[in-house]
Amino acid sequence: MPILNKDMTLCISLAARPSNNGTLFHNHLYDQLGLNWIYKAFAPTDLTQAISGIRGLGIRGAAVSMPYKEAVIPLVDHLAPSAAAIESVSTIVNDNGILTAHNTDYSAVVELLGTHNVSPALRTVVRGSGGMAKAVVAALAHSGFGDVVVVARNEAAGRNLAETYGFTWATETTEDAELLVNVTPIGMAGGAEADQMPFSQEHVATAEVVFDVVAVPTDTPLVRAARTAGKPVVTGADVATLQAVEQFVLYTGIRPTTEQIRAARAFMLAPTPRA
16 A cells, blocks of 8 residues: 555545445555555545535545435436436546446346346345335346335335336235345444344245345344355345445546456455455
8 A cells, every 4th residue: 555645546435334345445456556546434424515525625436325325416416327227326436526426236236146146036025225225126127026025114215116116015024035135224233233134034044045235244144144044145245346346447447357356355354454
């Protein structure tokens, strides 16, 4: 990592509960590629001021996590097609004071459904209706899933999300769900629900595949339960890696090699990462 200097390019992340995932992943790639860049995570106390800071300070880009994926939309100048189509943002790119919002979550989920050979014939339950849920449900629709139930306490948001793609909304998980997808903060480190599961042990036992978008910790209570039950699992760390690669490309214009990505992911997930 270069010594901090006035010519460094800065990228950041904005999250209510920031983790070190993006910081480790991006900074490791900067180091591998010899870039005079640095990445820092923030938990903004005022989102409007934070976005103004990106513009005013010349910050190159920002990753956007829960719960800001929808809230940033009126604060940017342009929505790229990926963000406009699903009204959710994961990435902001600053080009000389002009802020363009993108969504890299969607493409990551599409790729993971394919690489994990998740059958679109599975009866699917998605728990959540926020910005990340929008990306997940859109990815399911794009990937040919037809039997999808959006489970959300917020009826207006849940019903609207489901009906946008011809799916259904419910308040509780159906007993016959074959693919369980968690897109809520339940199980996320640092929260009141960190030790809880978004689905019951019975739901996990009858499911064929479990997908948890929560990236920290990698082994959420849901992921641990699914692995104990011998179920195939897609983790939030998988999503975080793929979407971070696309962010890196948007920021730098450089696409890392497969080996570089693998090394950055290993560094990100190491129990005691070292510089």
